[in-house]
Amino acid sequence: MDGTDQLSAVFSALADPTRRAILAELADHEATVTELTAPFPISMPAVSRHLKVLERAALISRTRSGKWRSSRLEAAPLRDAADWIERYRRFWDSSLDRLDVHLARVQGAGRATRAHDQEA
Amino acid sequence: MDGTDQLSAVFSALADPTRRAILAELADHEATVTELTAPFPISMPAVSRHLKVLERAALISRTRSGKWRSSRLEAAPLRDAADWIERYRRFWDSSLDRLDVHLARVQGAGRATRAHDQEA
């Protein structure tokens, strides 16, 4: 088994409430480490490490702008996570007549065919 | 922050490939611990612990049938996880004309209004 496959890294990153909150923040706007630290009762080094985890999971990208490092949301891995979970939709979505809508979206146009690991 | 909120427990449970594979197994059929152990190169106690993690995350329920304990998939928490991720769909779903389909499903009929923690 791989040390850390992509999907595991993503779910693992999402397992922390602070990191989820950081992603929520970044959904609104890019932000520097200082800005991201402000809302939380933890130190800047702690936030810096959270950002590193998110970066390793490819959930954010970072660019240097002079003295500041700006973090930007990268949602592609969330798509993979969503795709994985989607397989179980039928187990909670009681109205099966919605399946067509679901399939329409999953196989929907506007998205190129991507290779998916079959894993689980 | 909470010791372990529900969503964190779910994402944390999903972060392990073995546990994801167990869920995939249970999607096909209920299974005993022995049956669930067979496909994996780990000991039964290890699987037993994975099942405990999944149970704490409410992703499975278990019933005793004589000598055996059967595990059953409980997908409700996956719905919560999916709902959380869905908020970011617009960041990877470039074709915005699919938004209506998305909204149709998210707010779709057949699902009672549920309370959602606003958290992140």
Added chain:
DNA sequence: CATACATTTAACGAGTACGTTAAGTGAGGA
């Protein structure tokens, strides 16, 4: 009752996660 079978719990070890404070790096500004 004794034995076997299914599963869990205990005890241990290595590795990782998450927080802290203190020290290091790198880019501007006086």
Added chain:
DNA sequence: TCCTCACTTAACGTACTCGTTAAATGTATG
């Protein structure tokens, strides 16, 4: 150049994860 600001890395403690093997536990069954 020296100082400051933004951020990262180092060092540390505590706690949790994931695996192991060995010892319970609990439920048939001979």
